[in-house]
Amino acid sequence: xxxxxxxxxxxxxxxxxxxxxxxxxxxxxxxxxxxxxxxxxxxxxxxxxxxxxxxxxxxxxxxxxxxxxxxxxxxxxxxxxxxxxxxxxxxxxxxxxxxxxxxxxxxxxxxxxxxxxxxxxxxxxxxxxxxxxxxxxxxxxxxxxxxxxxxxxxxxxxxxxxxxxxxxxxxxxxxxxxxxxxxxxxxxxxxxxxxxxxxxxxxxxxxxxxxxxxxxxxxxxxxxxxxxxxxxxxxxxxxxxxxxxxxxxxxxxxxxxxxxxxxxxxxxxxxxxxxxxxxxxxxxxxxxxxxxxxxxxxxxxxxxxxxxxxxxxxxxxxxxxxxxxxxxxxxxxxxxxxxxxxxxxxxxxxxxxxxxxxxxxxxxxxxxxxxxxxxxxxxxxxxxxxxxxxxxxxxxxxxxxxxxxxxxxxxxxxxxxxxxxxxxxxxxxxxxxxxxxxxxxxxxxxxxxxxxxxxxxxxxxxxxxxxxxxxxxxxxxxxxxxxxxxxxxxxxxxxxxxxxxxxxxxxxxx
Amino acid sequence: xxxxxxxxxxxxxxxxxxxxxxxxxxxxxxxxxxxxxxxxxxxxxxxxxxxxxxxxxxxxxxxxxxxxxxxxxxxxxxxxxxxxxxxxxxxxxxxxxxxxxxxxxxxxxxxxxxxxxxxxxxxxxxxxxxxxxxxxxxxxxxxxxxxxxxxxxxxxxxxxxxxxxxxxxxxxxxxxxxxxxxxxxxxxxxxxxxxxxxxxxxxxxxxxxxxxxxxxxxxxxxxxxxxxxxxxxxxxxxxxxxxxxxxxxxxxxxxxxxxxxxxxxxxxxxxxxxxxxxxxxxxxxxxxxxxxxxxxxxxxxxxxxxxxxxxxxxxxxxxxxxxxxxxxxxxxxxxxxxxxxxxxxxxxxxxxxxxxxxxxxxxxxxxxxxxxxxxxxxxxxxxxxxxxxxxxxxxxxxxxxxxxxxxxxxxxxxxxxxxxxxxxxxxxxxxxxxxxxxxxxxxxxxxxxxxxxxxxxxxxxxxxxxxxxxxxxxxxxxxxxxxxx
Numbered sequence: 001x002x003x004x005x006x007x008x009x010x011x012x013x014x015x016x017x018x019x020x021x022x023x024x025x026x027x028x029x030x031x032x033x034x035x036x037x038x039x040x041x042x043x044x045x046x047x048x049x050x051x052x053x054x055x056x057x058x059x060x061x062x063x064x065x066x067x068x069x070x071x072x073x074x075x076x077x078x079x080x081x082x083x084x085x086x087x088x089x090x091x092x093x094x095x096x097x098x099x100x101x102x103x104x105x106x107x108x109x110x111x112x113x114x115x116x117x118x119x120x121x122x123x124x125x126x127x128x129x130x131x132x133x134x135x136x137x138x139x140x141x142x143x144x145x146x147x148x149x150x151x152x153x154x155x156x157x158x159x160x161x162x163x164x165x166x167x168x169x170x171x172x173x174x175x176x177x178x179x180x181x182x183x184x185x186x187x188x189x190x191x192x193x194x195x196x197x198x199x200x201x202x203x204x205x206x207x208x209x210x211x212x213x214x215x216x217x218x219x220x221x222x223x224x225x226x227x228x229x230x231x232x233x234x235x236x237x238x239x240x241x242x243x244x245x246x247x248x249x250x251x252x253x254x255x256x257x258x259x260x261x262x263x264x265x266x267x268x269x270x271x272x273x274x275x276x277x278x279x280x281x282x283x284x285x286x287x288x289x290x291x292x293x294x295x296x297x298x299x300x301x302x303x304x305x306x307x308x309x310x311x312x313x314x315x316x317x318x319x320x321x322x323x324x325x326x327x328x329x330x331x332x333x334x335x336x337x338x339x340x341x342x343x344x345x346x347x348x349x350x351x352x353x354x355x356x357x358x359x360x361x362x363x364x365x366x367x368x369x370x371x372x373x374x375x376x377x378x379x380x381x382x383x384x385x386x387x388x389x390x391x392x393x394x395x396x397x398x399x400x401x402x403x404x405x406x407x408x409x410x411x412x413x414x415x416x417x418x419x420x421x422x423x424x425x426x427x428x429x430x431x432x433x434x435x436x437x438x439x440x441x442x443x444x445x446x447x448x449x450x451x452x453x454x455x456x457x458x459x460x461x462x463x464x465x466x467x468x469x470x471x472x473x474x475x476x477x478x479x480x481x482x483x484x485x486x487x488x489x490x491x492x493x494x495x496x497x498x499x500x501x502x503x504x505x506x507x508x509x510x
Numbered sequence: 511x512x513x514x515x516x517x518x519x520x521x522x523x524x525x526x527x528x529x530x531x532x533x534x535x536x537x538x539x540x541x542x543x544x545x546x547x548x549x550x551x552x553x554x555x556x557x558x559x560x561x562x563x564x565x566x567x568x569x570x571x572x573x574x575x576x577x578x579x580x581x582x583x584x585x586x587x588x589x590x591x592x593x594x595x596x597x598x599x600x601x602x603x604x605x606x607x608x609x610x611x612x613x614x615x616x617x618x619x620x621x622x623x624x625x626x627x628x629x630x631x632x633x634x635x636x637x638x639x640x641x642x643x644x645x646x647x648x649x650x651x652x653x654x655x656x657x658x659x660x661x662x663x664x665x666x667x668x669x670x671x672x673x674x675x676x677x678x679x680x681x682x683x684x685x686x687x688x689x690x691x692x693x694x695x696x697x698x699x700x701x702x703x704x705x706x707x708x709x710x711x712x713x714x715x716x717x718x719x720x721x722x723x724x725x726x727x728x729x730x731x732x733x734x735x736x737x738x739x740x741x742x743x744x745x746x747x748x749x750x751x752x753x754x755x756x757x758x759x760x761x762x763x764x765x766x767x768x769x770x771x772x773x774x775x776x777x778x779x780x781x782x783x784x785x786x787x788x789x790x791x792x793x794x795x796x797x798x799x800x801x802x803x804x805x806x807x808x809x810x811x812x813x814x815x816x817x818x819x820x821x822x823x824x825x826x827x828x829x830x831x832x833x834x835x836x837x838x839x840x841x842x843x844x845x846x847x848x849x850x851x852x853x854x855x856x857x858x859x860x861x862x863x864x865x866x867x868x869x870x871x872x873x874x875x876x877x878x879x880x881x882x883x884x885x886x887x888x889x890x891x892x893x894x895x896x897x898x899x900x901x902x903x904x905x906x907x908x909x910x911x912x913x914x915x916x917x918x919x920x921x922x923x924x925x926x927x928x929x930x931x932x933x934x935x936x937x938x939x940x941x942x943x944x945x946x947x948x949x950x951x952x953x954x955x956x957x958x959x960x961x962x963x964x965x966x967x968x969x970x971x972x973x974x975x976x977x978x979x980x981x982x983x984x985x986x987x988x989x990x991x992x993x994x995x
Contacts, residue, residue, distance in 0.1 A: 063983070064982055064983040064986060065983075066986075066987075066990065067913075067916070067986075128912075131903065132903035132904060132908070133903070135902060135903045135908075136902065136903040136904045138902070139897060139902055142942070143949070146946065146949065146950050147949055147950055153950070154946050154950050157946075157950075158939070158942060158946070161938060161942060162935065162938060162939055165935045165938050166932075166935045169931035169932060169934060169935045170928070170931060170932075172912070172915070172931055173915070173919070173924075173927050173928055173931050176912070176915055176916050176919045176927065177919060177924075179916065180916065180919050180920050183920070189916075
């Protein structure tokens, strides 16, 4: 099942590749149709997914026995939402790419390969396999930014590639070190997550390995001060690239921290909660502060990502039920809302060929539907109660207050700053009367564009009103992570931090 | 006087190649046929030699254990026909075949001189093929020289181009200098141990306690330096960029690949099979050469504006990666890396040759602009090969790097692995520069034709790059069988 989930997009890419390049008009619809198939499969996985802590739908095939590498797949409450998010965003990203007129075929092929890689990262339970997917997705993303991006695309693509490759290179050394250690302790090399998390690591080794993995993921997230590639990549990428970059690829970092760092290096993770927490909070405040002064709408959304992902990192290293659940669900929330915001920015860019905030004004009058969607997504992003952003940020804040109270309080200011930069941007772009001639005759959203935004909006509302549809499936897995940490270290989650404690359970229901 | 036993059968493939070379020259003189006829003769000798190697491999079967006497050690100990030799020879033959195909358009354009080129290629391969099987260091030197001298001439095949002359002269001067260093090292090894044979040296070191191994170590060092020249490891790499740039584009891939295969098999044989007991002495030095090669190669490749020079420096870096595997102490990763990289190299220069055209013009980065439009096939294949050399996952290059890194880490050289992963990140940058030029820059130049032979070479190179990236087991297990240590 999971194998098919990974392979379906690859098959789709091959199908598209085999079509004649002259039939340009066919490629995009084909891509959308083909990417709906993995979505269907992912929905099926969601339906059969049992709310329990163990890995489900596991598959195991030895790959090359002497090295101990294996095609080892499985899914749990931490990865399942990510897979779902990926498969939802890809058709939307493709559907939004009607303005990609040059080399449409290759564009669709790269996007589908990207999807396969991203799903692979989330379902791989073998570190070697994980690394293969983690690194392989760099190539399609590099092409998507580099070929279909805007003016400084080559620079941005290169920067993106080298930054992330640098991070993952050290992680590769870390993975090798773990496998060699396993060989020394057990007598056979293994890359399976389950095997490696049982290794006895010396304190020093564990800290180094934690650092190697954390660096790779922190660059991907990106955690302050490793974020400088992100604004460039986001601004230069085409709309579909931005959606997938912000929606999914950044989550590879937060997912990796949660899945690998906490699982493999519990001791070092416990030691690192302050460091990671402080970096996260700096990211929250810094990202928000820089977003306020951005003159470019797309850059503004990009910096808001830095800020929002800070919440996820903070929640992860709060090491409480609320924090972890909040981190997982905020991954999904941020993917939906920021994906939608990039989509919206892309739509206005297609009409006006500029993203400068000062070029706009009064758009509410000319494009009411567009303005409505924009405002809705802004509210979701700020965390208005009733919409999805609130659930995630609230869980993170409540979860981190028990372990890192000072940081939680500072982080809360990020919510206020978000309101400032997003609403101020809205004010400048949409309110008032349209003064520029070009803005007066803009057409409102087409049926196609509405149909891309509507599902995202519906999900934002659904997760805002009934988050338990996901949280019920997430909770057993995040609890298992905490159990693992408590079992292998002296760390005990402070009293109101676990799900069992009445306080958080009450907060859950909100 | 004792007559040495002659086992023609053991070296039949080398004989076939030499006969093929002579045949090509004689047929040319007598009948002056089309180049295609000569090509068929060459292909025939290569195919038969390869087929016989496969037979030998299976015949050797499980008995390819190192140091067993009997059928394996032939010609009174001069030649050791073990798994390593057969594996190395098969790789050489494959590279020769594909190399000739990649260079075919160029060879064809040489007219009456095409016979020379073909014969030299066959001779070079037969020399290197003996070199990988040599147990006696003098025999190894003979193989090395037969191969190298043929390569010097090949580098200067385009006599009318000044760059080609320059390449040939540089290659010849520095190459013979390196050969001299090598043979002096052999002499010192003989002085220290009284043995020319690698297995003999091993037995000597195992049987005697050497109180002052200085002579042996100096000899060993000189041998490694000599071979280091041949595989263009830093700091012995200075000839490589000029030769890669000046020699005929189609042939460079072949020249570089056979020299690397033969050189590294010899290094592996001497270091891992011969003087393994001295590893406390040579490991740090080889590790230092490896680190230097990776850093120098990757960094200098960044600032090149000619694709062939870039590939030359990337070759220096790759020499470092392969040496990392040698430091790791098992042959599996080294052999896998060699095969994978050689095929990518031949493929890459097939692309360079197609872009430069038969007249063998420049291969500046400029001339690769917009290749994605001018020839999607060439650009697509080159992209896969470059990503393979860069070591991006889902290509064989990644598995190869991963293999040598794991081995090196396993034997305790952690700093070397860290250097290696960082060097591979630097290397990404220049591979990407070529890809940028091909896909992200525009060009007005006309569409390019790809010769049919080059097309096949590229299909094989790209196919194996992806196949072994996904299913490495088939080649890895063969490599592991070649020299079980």
